Amino acid sequence: MTAGPQVPQREAPAPSGEAVPGDAATRGATPLRHACDPAASGDVPGTPAIPGTQADGRPRARLVGIDAARGVALVGMMAVHNYTATDEDGELSLAWSVAAGKSAALFALLAGVGIAFASGGRRRPTGRRWTAEAASLLVRALVIGAVGLLLGYVVPADLASVILPYYAVLFLLAVPVLSLSTRTLVGLAATVAVAMPLLSHVLRAGTELVDPVPNPTLGALVDDPLHALRELALTGVYPALPWMAYLCAGLAVGRALLTSRRTVLIIVLVGVGLAVAARTVSWLLLDVFGGRARLESVALQSMSQEEFAGFLREGASGVTPPDTPWWLATTLAHSSTPFDLAYTIGVGLVVVGVCILVGRVTTAPLRPLAAAGSMTLTLYSLHLLLLSSPDLPGGAWGFLLQSAVVVTFALVWSHHHARGPLEELVARLSGGARRAVENGRRPSGAGALPPA
Template identity: 60%
Template sequence: PRRPRARLIGIDAARGVALIGMMAVHLIPAATDDGDVSLAWLLANGKASALFALLAGIGIAFSTGGRRPPRGLAWRAGVLSLLTRAVIIAAIGLAFGYIVGLEDAAVILAYYGVLFALAIPFLRLSTRGLVVAAAVAAVVMPLVSQVLRSDLGPQSANPTLTDLVTDPLGLLTQLTLTGVFPALVWITYLLAGMAVGRAVLSSRRVVGQITLLGLALALASSLLSMLLLTVAGGGSALRTDALQTMDFVAYQETLTWGPSGTTPTNSPWWLAAMAPHSGSPLDLAFTIGVALAVLGVCLLLGRGLQPLLRPLAAAGSMTLTLYSLHLLLVATPLPRGLGNLVLQVVLLVAFALVWSKSHLRGPLEELVWRATTAVRQKVLGSSGSSRSRETTAGR
C-alpha cells in the first residue's frame, strides 16, 4: 500500500486515541475503590466518543470534495454514497444490539447511521458555514432536546434490527433524542468535524490555530459553566429543582459521572452544567475543544514523528473493524479492568499493524468502501471513482 501522507497519519492517530478512549470507558470502572472518579473516566468519558464523532465529520468532508464542497453530480454522488454508508453502518450497529448489553457498552454505530443522514443538508456548506451551523446546533439542539424529552423515558437497551420492524418510531426517537448518543444533539460534533475537514490541514499554521482554538474553547466553556452555576446562582437553582424529582445521591452521581447522553429534564439549569456526556451546550463546547486540541497535537506530531504514531495510526485506519472486534470481546465473560483493556489494545493494535502491511483498509472498511465506490461510480461513471483513502465510520 502507498505510504499515507503526514496529514492522514495524524488523523488516523487521533482516531486511534478515540478508539482506545472508548474502550477504556467500557472496560475500566467509573469509580475507584475510594469512590473517586477513575482516571480513565476522567480522561475519556464523553471526550473519546466526541472525538470519534468529530473525526467522522472530517471523514465526510474528505470523501465529499475536501476543501471544495461538492456541486452538481459530485453532490449527488456524495449524498448517495453517504446514505449507503449510513445504512451499512447502522445495520452493523443494530446487529450488535443483540450481542452487547447496554450495561457492557453503548453501541454508537446505529447513531452514526442517523448522523450521516443528517449531515446531507450541510454537504454544500463552506468551512465558515459549517462553523456557524455547528455553533447554532450546540446552542439550539440541547434546548430542543430538553423540551422534546420532557415526557420521554431514557434508553434501556442497545437498539436492534427487531426494533426497526416492531417499533420504528421508538427506534427513531431513541437514536435522535433519548439514546446515549442522540443524533439531534450530536450533529454538532459532525458539523464541527466537517468544518475542520474543509480547512487547509496541510498548513502548519492552520493546524496550530485549530489546536489553540480547541484549548481556548475548552477553557472558556469551563469558565462560563462555573460562572453560571456560582455567580449567577444556577447551582442552587439546579439543586432545588432537581431534588424535587430525584434523591441527592442520584443528583450527585449525575453531576459527577454524567447522565449517559442526555440532560435530565427536571431543571433548565442542567443546560448550564458541564456534567460529562450530558450533551449540554457547554459540554458540547468543552468536548469539541478537547477534540480539536487532541486532533491538532496528532496532526503536528504526524509531521515529524510518524514512526512513533504508526501503531495508533494503524488502529485508527480501521476503527470500524477494531471497534467491532472490541464489542465482540466485551460480550465475552472476560473480567473488566485494566488487564482486559491492555490485552484488547495489544491484540487490536497488533492486528491493525499486521493487516495494514498488505491491505489499504480494514475488512469492514473495505466492505463499506466497495459499496460506496460502486454507488459513486454509478452516478459519476468510471472517471468519478472515489479516492482510495475514502474514510468510513469512525474514519
C-alpha cells in the same frame, strides 16, 4: 471505533510541496474516501494517500495524525468500557476522567473530517459530484447502521452503548450540508450546539430518563420505528441531532488547509479557547450565579442526594433530566448540553491538531495508533465482541488485552491489506453507489444504492 466509532485540498500550493486534493497538481484525481474507505499509503498501511508523495517517499504526516486521532478515540472508548466509573475511594476513575464523553465526541468530530476529505476536501462537491457523494453516504450509513443494529443483540447496554446506529444517522444528516462553506459550517455547528439541546429539553418535558438506554436493534427498529428514530435522534446515548454540532465542526476542519502549520495551530488554539470558555461560563452560571443550588433543589425531588452526586460525578446517558433548564448549564459527560458540546468539540480540536503537528515531525510514535485508527469500524466492533465475552476479563486486564489484540491485528492486517475487513465491505458497497451516479446511470446490482 467507529467507527465509531481523508484529507484536504485546493488552489493555493500546499507547504513543503505537498499536493492536496483540488490542487493544480492533483486536479482530476479521484477524491479521497472516508475513513471507512482508506487507500493504501507507503507508511501506515490503510492510511489514505494523496496523489504524489513527499520527496523521501513518506506519506503525508497529517494523514498519519488524523488516523492517530482516530486511534486515540478508539482507545479512549475501550478504556471507558472496561474501567469502572469510580475508584476504590469513590472518586471518578482516571480512565473516566480522561476519556468519558470525550472519546465518542472525538469519533463524531472525525466523522465530519473524514466526510470532508472523501467529498473533495476544500473543493466542495456540487452537481453530479454532490449526488455521487450523497449516494455513497447513504449506502455507507445503511451498512454501518446494520452492523450497529446487529451488535445491539450481542452487547449488553450496561457494558457499552453501541455508537454505530447513531453514527449512521449522522452520515444521513451530513448529506444536506456537504456543499456548505467552512464559515457556514462553523455557524451551523454553533447554532446546533445551542438550539438542539434546548429543543431536546422542551420535547422531553414530562418524560423520565432510562438508564441504561437499551442498545438499538433491528427488531426494535421494526417493532416501533418512531420510538427508535426518536431515540437515535434525541433521547439516546449519542443523540444525532445535537451531535450534528460535532459533524459540522469536523466538516469545517476537513475543509481547512491542513497542510498549513499555521492553520493547524489555529485549530488547536480555537480548541483550547472553546474548552476553557465552556467550562468557565458553566462554572459562573452554576457556582457564582446560584445555578447549582437551584438545580439541586429541583433534582432532589426525583432522586436521592447520593444519586444526584453520582450523576454530577459520572455524567449522563446522552441527555439530562428535563425537570429544570439548569441542567443545560452543566458540562457533564454525555449530557449533550450546549456547554458539554462546546467543551468536547474544543477538546477534540486540540487532539486532532496535536496529532497532526506531531505527525509532521515524526510518524514512528503514532504508527500503532494510526494503524488502529485506519480501521476503526472493524476494531470497534471487535472490541465490543471481546468486551461482551463472559470468558474474558474486564477492568485493567481487559483493557490491556483488548488494546493488544486490536493494535496487533491492525499492524498485521494493514501490512497485507489496504483496508480493514469491514472497511473493505463498506468501500465496495458505497463505491458502487458513487460510481453508478458518476457514470450517469441508476444504481443497480451489488454495491449499488437501493431504490427508494
